[in-house]
Amino acid sequence: RYLGMSEELKKAYELKETFCEWFEQAKERGEEQILATRNDLYDFYDAVDEAGIPEFQRAVQTLKNWQNEILNSFRYAYSNGFLEGINNLTKVMKRNAFGFRSFPRFRAKILLTHKYKKIG
Secondary structure, eight states: OOTTOOHHHHHHHHHHHHHHHHHHHHHHHGGGGHHHHHHHHHHHHHHHHHHTOHHHHHHHHHHHHTHHHHHHHHHOOOOOHHHHHHHHHHHHHHHTOTTOOOHHHHHHHHHHHHHHTTOO
8 A cells, every 4th residue: 555655655645544534524423523523633633743744734733723614614504605706706807807997887897797697
């Protein structure tokens, strides 16, 4: 399985697999078992510290900084994906709007596009 890999690469692969397993379990558990999900995440942090791979330690710091938000994503069935899609489409329109001299007209185009984007 690990033929020809360095020890650090083996550890990195195992950490990646551990994180993937944690993520899948967290999705399956949902809100009912959020404490177990959090505890398993702490175990992952410990495994990263023990491995001593700087790149993983930096990544874990990011997870720690956003831990509440990450765990809440498993607790609640809400997403801001719809709003992010609207923002992305608006930014694309802005990049393509070199000819607009009037902000009110550009605003009207944005509003009309979002209101009628499902038509035709």
